[in-house]
Amino acid sequence: MPTTADKARIFADLHVPGRPLQLFNIWDAGSARAVADAGAPALATGSWSVAAAHGLDDGEALPLALVLANLERIVAAVDLPVTLDFEGGYGTTADEVGRSAASAAGIGAIGFNIEDQQIGGNGLRPIGDQQARIAAMRAAASHAFVNARTDIFLKAPAAAHDDAAIDDALVRAQAYADAGASGFFAPGLADERLIARLCERSPLPVNIMMFPAVPPAARLAELGVARISHGPGPYRLAMAAVTEAARALYP
Numbered sequence: 001m002p003t004t005a006d007k008a009r010i011f012a013d014l015h016v017p018g019r020p021l022q023l024f025n026i027w028d029a030g031s032a033r034a035v036a037d038a039g040a041p042a043l044a045t046g047s048w049s050v051a052a053a054h055g056l057d058d059g060e061a062l063p064l065a066l067v068l069a070n071l072e073r074i075v076a077a078v079d080l081p082v083t084l085d086f087e088g089g090y091g092t093t094a095d096e097v098g099r100s101a102a103s104a105a106g107i108g109a110i111g112f113n114i115e116d117q118q119i120g121g122n123g124l125r126p127i128g129d130q131q132a133r134i135a136a137m138r139a140a141a142s143h144a145f146v147n148a149r150t151d152i153f154l155k156a157p158a159a160a161h162d163d164a165a166i167d168d169a170l171v172r173a174q175a176y177a178d179a180g181a182s183g184f185f186a187p188g189l190a191d192e193r194l195i196a197r198l199c200e201r202s203p204l205p206v207n208i209m210m211f212p213a214v215p216p217a218a219r220l221a222e223l224g225v226a227r228i229s230h231g232p233g234p235y236r237l238a239m240a241a242v243t244e245a246a247r248a249l250y251p
Helices: 004-013 029-037 047-053 064-077 094-107 127-140 163-179 192-201 217-223 233-247
Strands: 021-023 082-085 111-115 145-149 183-185 206-209 227-229
Touching (some): 029 064, 047 233, 127 145, 127 163, 192 217
Parallel strands (some): 021 227, 082 111, 111 145, 183 206, 206 227
């Protein structure tokens, strides 16, 4: 049976520009088994979905203890690599982020998403601050695939996504790479030309999140994307099916 470090290496090797890893995000052990049974090579939680499944909002409203307990059940249910959407890292300071990451890695997480928006605040964290948080996560879990997310494209409307925004993203991508990140996640970005430019110049493999305005997976592959996430989409799809079936009972 592969060790956690083996799974982390397998997961990292799945990030190939032009042949992207597709992650159909899960929220509990049951959804993990369903996606694993469909043939997925790896699994990723989605923080929005995990929070919603617990009746809470996204943004670290779900206590760390519940995040870890949910992760433990997922890891026990499947043999695949599991990466954890860890929002802002569950820590006010970089040291706290490191301790939280160490706890998750000890349970079996082989990777993390860490975002640069200020949880519970406004705007993005200063680059140096986010570098310290990424470095602490890397030190706590040397084997882990640290997927550094920028919220530049979620904080601005699509009409404001331009070359200047890509330049800002590339500055962050380089800084996060220097701090020990393994990948760069740019959710909200949908413009083909801008995605291609980001992929061409990023020092890290690029992750794009699927939503209706985003090009299909085959096109994202042509643009150089290395990872495609489906975010809250799978949870919303499942809950829409439940709601529709339930409505048939209550005309």
